Amino acid sequence: MIEKFEMRIETLDKVRTIRVWLPESYEDMTEQRYPVIYMHDGQNLFNKEDAAFGMSWDAHKAMETLSDTMINADGTPFYGCIIVGIDNAPGLERLDEYSPWASEAVKSLKDFESIQREIGGDGVAYSSFIVSSLKPYIDANYRTLTDRAHTSVIGSSMGGFISLYMGSEYQNVFSKVGAFSTAVWFEEDALLSQLEKVSLKLKTKWYLDVGTKETSNDAIPDFNERYINGTKRVASQLTEMGVLASDIKLIIEEDAIHNELAWARRLPDALKWLLDLKDKA
Numbered sequence: 010m011i012e013k014f015e016m017r018i019e020t021l022d023k024v025r026t027i028r029v030w031l032p033e034s035y036e037d038m039t040e041q042r043y044p045v046i047y048m049h050d051g052q053n054l055f056n057k058e059d060a061a062f063g064m065s066w067d068a069h070k071a072m073e074t075l076s077d078t079m080i081n082a083d084g085t086p087f088y089g090c091i092i093v094g095i096d097n098a099p100g101l102e103r104l105d106e107y108s109p110w111a112s113e114a115v116k117s118l119k120d121f122e123s124i125q126r127e128i129g130g131d132g133v134a135y136s137s138f139i140v141s142s143l144k145p146y147i148d149a150n151y152r153t154l155t156d157r158a159h160t161s162v163i164g165s166s167m168g169g170f171i172s173l174y175m176g177s178e179y180q181n182v183f184s185k186v187g188a189f190s191t192a193v194w195f196e197e198d199a200l201l202s203q204l205e206k207v208s209l210k211l212k213t214k215w216y217l218d219v220g221t222k223e224t225s226n227d228a229i230p231d232f233n234e235r236y237i238n239g240t241k242r243v244a245s246q247l248t249e250m251g252v253l254a255s256d257i258k259l260i261i262e263e264d265a266i267h268n269e270l271a272w273a274r275r276l277p278d279a280l281k282w283l284l285d286l287k288d289k290a
Contacts, residue, residue, distance in 0.1 A: 010035070011055055011069070016143060020134040021106070026096040027143065029151065030055060030069045032076060032089030042152045044090040044159035044284070047139060047183075049107065049168035051094025053269050061097075064269035068092055071277045079286040087286055090161075093147055095139065097168075104128050106135040107167035109174055110199040118226045129196060136175045140182055157211070161283060163187035165272045166225075170195055173215075173243065177204050180211045185283040187216045189272045190223055193239025204246045216258045216279045217244055220265025237261065258282050 012029045028051045032043060048054055048068065050061075057065040069092065076089035097103040101124070104115065109132035116124065139162075148155045162183045164172040169191030176186030193200060207213070219240040224232040244259045258279075265271045280286075 016138075016146065018135065018138045019142075020138065021131060023098065023102075025098075025138075026051065028052070028055065028094040028096070029147070030072070030092040030094070031151070032091065033073065034076075034088045035091075035152070038088065039152075041088055042154045043088065044161070045093060045144075045147060045151075045153050046090050046161040046163055047093050047095065047144070048162075049095055049097060049164035049171060051096040054092065054094040060269060062269065064273075066269050066273045066276060068094075068273075068276060071273070071280060074277060075280055075284075075286060078289060079281065080289050082285040082287055087284075090284070091147070091151055091153060093143070095143070101128055102131075104167060104195070105131040107132060107164075107171040108196055109133045109136070109171075109203075110196045112196045114194055114196065118229075132171050132174060136171065136178065139175070140179050144182070157182055157184045159184075161185035161187065163189070163279075165189035165269075166192045166267065167195065170200065173200060174203055176213060176215070177206045180206075180208055180213055184212065185214045185216075187279050187283060188240075188243070189218050189275065189279070190220065190236060190267055191217065191240055191243065192225065192236070193243055194235040197239055197242070201242060201246050204243065205250065207247065207250045207252060209251050212256065213252070214256050214258075214283055215244075215247055215252065216260075216283050218260035218262065218275055218279070220262045220267065220271055222264055223267040225267065236267070 010031045053060040054066045054068045072089045079087050108129035111127040111129045162172045162175050169188035223236040
């Protein structure tokens with residue numbers, strides 16, 4: 010079941026569509042509380058008819074399969090997670106919201122060269138909205154497990170970028186971060202510096218992935234290397250900060266491109282690892 014409503018981001022003076030997917034057991038198991046996953050580009054998560062490019066993550070199907078076939082690591086039943094999708098802003102505003110910093114790199118790309126204004130920089134306000142407004146609303150209106158151990162943030166491309174920021178800036182809120190095909194190149198130095206905030210006192214799991222044929226600009230033949238090397242540098246930075254190898258998962262998928270079908274394919278295994286699930290006996 011998907012519930013949809015709108016919320017205002019006061020600091021940006023914008024209204025955003027929120028999509029909340031509830032596990033099949035939610036209606037009947039009225040005493041059960043559920044972990045929550047916050048995901049960006051919410052319109053692309055569940056139905057291809059709503060998706061920007063006609064392709065969906067099928068996040069609900071991945072969760073349904075896991076709840077049917079998996080149990081928690083401690084052997085208790087896994088009833089799934091609540092998935093909260095936040096629709097993205099239109100056009101360049103998406104890039105603004107998904108980065109706390111303005112980007113110079115993006116202005117060198119085809120179709121961006123003529124843009125005079127800064128691109129990026131609203132990510133602090135967007136992230137604060139999720140943590141300070143949206144999460145309290147979700148916790149007050151749904152049967153959630155509110156602690157950081159049961160709260161995740163996941164996104165792809167620029168959604169992966171802002172997820173890494175949120176995971177490091179709000180470690181007291183999120184214990185699991187999924188960054189798919191992250192556009193590290195958008196503002197790499199600032200992102201890597203941000204990751205220096207990671208505290209080893211709060212155990213966090215970091216899932217990183219990338220395909221070998223990803224691009225954001227066909228006019229640049231080696232753009233895929235920007236995606237691959239950027240993701241590798243994020244993993245290295247986390248390692249340098251002392252994050253255990255067991256808390257970092259880096260997947261490089263051969264021949265995978267930059268779209269929702271690729272992310273949908275990798276999502277089940279990512280969730281299995283992030284949520285610490287195991288196969289039913």
